Amino acid sequence: MRIALTGASGVVGYPLATGLVARGHAVTTLGRKPVANLPHLPWALGEAPDLSGFDALVHFALSHLPGKYRGGEGQEPAAFRTANLDGSLRLFEAADRAGARVVFASTRAVYGDYPAGTALSESMPLRPDTLYGKLKAEAEAALGDHDISLRMTGIYGPPIPQRGHKWQALFADFRRGAPIAPRVATEVHADDVTAAVDLLLPQSAAGGAYNVSDLLLDRRDLLSEYAALTGITTPLPPRADAQAVSSMDTARLAALGWHPQGRDALRSTLSQIVAAEAV
Numbered sequence: 001m002r003i004a005l006t007g008a009s010g011v012v013g014y015p016l017a018t019g020l021v022a023r024g025h026a027v028t029t030l031g032r033k034p035v036a037n038l039p040h041l042p043w044a045l046g047e048a049p050d051l052s053g054f055d056a057l058v059h060f061a062l063s064h065l066p067g068k069y070r071g072g073e074g075q076e077p078a079a080f081r082t083a084n085l086d087g088s089l090r091l092f093e094a095a096d097r098a099g100a101r102v103v104f105a106s107t108r109a110v111y112g113d114y115p116a117g118t119a120l121s122e123s124m125p126l127r128p129d130t131l132y133g134k135l136k137a138e139a140e141a142a143l144g145d146h147d148i149s150l151r152m153t154g155i156y157g158p159p160i161p162q163r164g165h166k167w168q169a170l171f172a173d174f175r176r177g178a179p180i181a182p183r184v185a186t187e188v189h190a191d192d193v194t195a196a197v198d199l200l201l202p203q204s205a206a207g208g209a210y211n212v213s214d215l216l217l218d219r220r221d222l223l224s225e226y227a228a229l230t231g232i233t234t235p236l237p238p239r240a241d242a243q244a245v246s247s248m249d250t251a252r253l254a255a256l257g258w259h260p261q262g263r264d265a266l267r268s269t270l271s272q273i274v275a276a277e278a279v
Contacts, residue, residue: 001201002026004051004100006043006091007060009033012105012190014160016060019194025201028054031061036161045087051098056201059091060105077131085135089142102147103197106140106209108186109133110151114246121249122151122209146207148200150193153213153248157190158272165273167222174223177234181219184240186248188214189265192258199256213248214260225267229274 003020007013008029017035020027027038030049034040043049051057062084088104095102111120112127128134140149159165173180196212199205220239227234250258 001055002028002053003056003058003201004028004030004041004049004054005058005060006030007062007105008035008038009163010060011157011160011163011166012155012193013060014163015157015190016058016194016197019191020058020198023194023198025198045083046090047087048090048094051094051100054095054098054100056101056103057091057095058103058105058197059088061087062105080131081135085138088139092139092142092144092147096144101201101203102143103200104139104143104147104149106136106149106151107133108151108153108211108213108248110137110140111246116244116246118246119249120211120246122211122252140209144207146203148205148207149209150196150200151209151211151248152193153186153188155190155193156187156266156269158269159276167273170219170223171226171273174226174234175230175232180223180237182238182240184216184218184242184245186213186215186245187217187266188212189261189269191265192260196253196258199253199258205256210253211248211250212253213250214262215266216242216245216247217266218242222266225270226274229270230277 003025005017005027008017009031017027017038029035029038029040030043032044041049045061092102109130110126110128110133112129112133114127126137128137143149156166192214193212218239220236223236
């Protein structure tokens with residue numbers, strides 16, 4: 001399939017780009033920075049590119065403060081809205097003109113303020129309580145009936161060239177013995193996100209929203225695995241309250257044959273991270 005992909009230079013978009021190519025798709029990146037060995041079209045959020053000849057637009061670009069999605073607007077909420085919502089709507093219109101199906105990177109933040117411990121399913125009314133979640137929900141509402149939104153949890157993966165990995169700052173703090181706050185959250189591997197996109201690209205897949213999530217991961221357990229690989233003896237942070245986290249029901253995606261890799265992917269990724277640190 002001929003795919004136009006935004007956000008391909010990021011820590012999520014890069015493994016998505018390479019993973020889609022490995023699955024036989026022809027990927028062209030849209031953005032300010034080309035990705036090595038892939039065709040590229042210069043583009044910025046807010047522009048409406050010519051998507052003629054593409055079968056699908058996979059939109060993963062987001063303008064935000066480094067390391068932040070919720071709160072990624074900083075002190076400029078109007079600019080955040082203009083870039084990410086208005087920019088997405090122009091992209092969707094360009095895809096519609098070209099007859100390209102859209103796969104949109106949404107987020108679990110669209111569920112917002114449901115009580116802790118709620119099982120989140122795609123049929124529930126959206127209740128976003130952050131600007132990030134509100135803009136993603138508004139963008140979802142603008143998609144066509146056959147388009148797809150992926151409501152994704154936190155995404156992790158191996159180190160990306162010139163970008164590092166999601167837990168780089170956390171691991172650096174742990175190595176130097178800095179205090180680390182307890183935290184538990186849901187996570188999914190970037191390769192499992194790629195598998196979800198690949199499953200949903202064909203026109204036979206039903207449109208609408210799909211939850212994408214896998215592990216409930218406590219920082220204490222993550223750092224314990226990292227410590228076992230590195231020999232670091234820094235004290236681990238306390239365990240967080242897992243009951244404060246709402247799980248995501250992924251049955252709709254699983255019905256298509258999606259099976260995330262669970263702890264095996266986590267351990268493999270940590271081994272890759274430790275190997276990269278040793279170079």
